[in-house]
Amino acid sequence: MINPNFFFRTKLLLCFLAFSVVLQSCSSDDNRINNPNVNPISFSVNLNTNLPEYSQLQFPGNSVYVSGVGIRGIFVINTGAGIRAWEATDPNHVPNSCSTMTLNGTEATCPCEENTYTLFTGQDTAQELPYTLIEYRVAENGNLINVSY
Template identity: 50%
Template sequence: MNIAKYLFVLAVTLLICSCSSDDNRYRNPNLPDYNFSVDIDMNLPQYSQLQFTGNVVYVNQSGVGINGVYVINTGGGFTAYEASCPNQPLTDCSRLQRDGVIATCPCDGAEYNLFSGEAEGQRYTLKPYRVEITGENKIRVSN
């Protein structure tokens, strides 16, 4: 086999091996995976704050996430996270409490940044959900 064919086969093999599905992007034994999809129209009063960078909205419709979802306008797009403490088994105290762009777990006091989903010294970040722009001032959050 000449060198060009060998390099081509090697490149294709590496490409195939490096591809992965985003279904396994976040595995946390404390938080089950529930399928849901919710459309958010930022023209509605309850979601209009999402039109501005740094604003967060809590979506607590039945069947959306485990304890609801926090959606934030990051300035470069939108990010959505589960509103449950990621480093605790689900209990009565595991719904995150938000103050600005910080969500605090009442079980252990861990503070998560809603821009990044991270908390200092914690094993798991907030559980991220997919966000897709579906129209002018409209997004869809799903798992």
């Protein structure tokens, strides 16, 4: 006969393992923490999609540049599956006079080395660079989009 404590211990071990996996998979800040080139600063900004400068965010595939927040501004995109926001400085070198990227539709390009990133995933289009774009937190409430770090 199997000891009843065996089932209890097995269930407890499985729950612990599942909880550990969930905790490890929830770490979305690794890219920001481990990037030696860019140190994001705290900010919070509200974007009202009823205003003309942000109204295009109501439609999938559209993006905007917002200056004056983050390190060099932020790019915000409606991916069709939600809103995402990214730092506008190239994550693959230290911020300098040419590291502010330019927005070209759904891509951002750094004029220093011509590094190009997609705003849908934050990855460089060649998928060769060590760091992806630094993503910021986004909360949507009706026509308001809050972006923060």
